[in-house]
Amino acid sequence: MQTEIVIQVAFLLLTLGIFLSIYNLPKKALTKLRSSNHRAAAQSNRHFLRGAQLLSRARSTRNRPASLSLANDALAEADKALALQPRDPAAHILRGLAQDLLGHKSSALRSLDAALSPPSVKLLSVGEKSDALVKRAEIQMAVNRRRRIDSAVSDLVEAVALTRDNVKAFCLLGQCYEQKRMWAEAQKAYEEALKIEPECLSAREGLGRARS
Known part of the structure; x- marks a missing residue:
């Protein structure tokens, strides 16, 4: 037992x-x-x-x-x-x-696409995402203004919706609208840039073009 x-x-x-x-x-x-x-x-x-x-x-x-x-x-x-x-x-x-600095624009776009795609984009702060969108739009405009202008506009509209204090974003958006001959929208974009930075020369020149 x-x-x-x-x-x-x-x-x-x-x-x-x-x-x-x-x-x-x-x-x-x-x-x-x-x-x-x-x-x-x-x-x-x-x-x-x-x-x-x-x-x-x-x-x-x-x-x-x-x-x-x-x-x-x-x-x-x-x-x-x-x-x-x-x-x-x-x-x-x-x-x-x-x-981009090396002049490899297409490769730079692919890298920014990767950063701005899920799941990576979720790790960016609002400001970081806005800056990345602006940079991608800038390169898109440099690679082929006509073909990529709509994509650039989409990125810039999203960027300024995220942060309203990005002068460069508004200036680039104004340039895009100029390319599309959307003069009222271009004027508004340049005016927004000047609200942030009244002495911005590129915004002043762009506003002059949009009004003429």
Whole structure:
């Protein structure tokens, strides 16, 4: 009788041990995954910050070959960041800005498209999304004014709906409306720009054209 009790207790302890092992397994796996994700995010952020610094230097230098070299280095850092965090919209935007500086307009548009598409776009703040929309519109206008003008208008209308203090967005919107010969809309866009920045020369010149 005593032997049977011992066996039952041992069996119960063994069952309990197996249950606890199974119960704790997902938790341990999740903890390990979180730790891995944290390391990847930290490393991705380091590449992004270095890329942003390189891009800033590329924009500020007057030496064209040096600027292109720095832009290429910034692009490489953006690619490293995206290899670790493929959905990071900031890295996609950095990549697009570097490509734009290098003159790769179509590639820059694809990078900005990636940043502004789900699920990446959900990680952008309102201001960041507005700025990315404005940049995409600017490149669309540079690539092919006629074919992409409607897409640029759509981006700019959304951008100014998100933030009403973006002078560049209103000026670009005015230029788009001028291309479409929508003079009343162009005039309104330039007037909005001047409300924000009364001394904005491009808005003043655009308003003059729209009124004439």
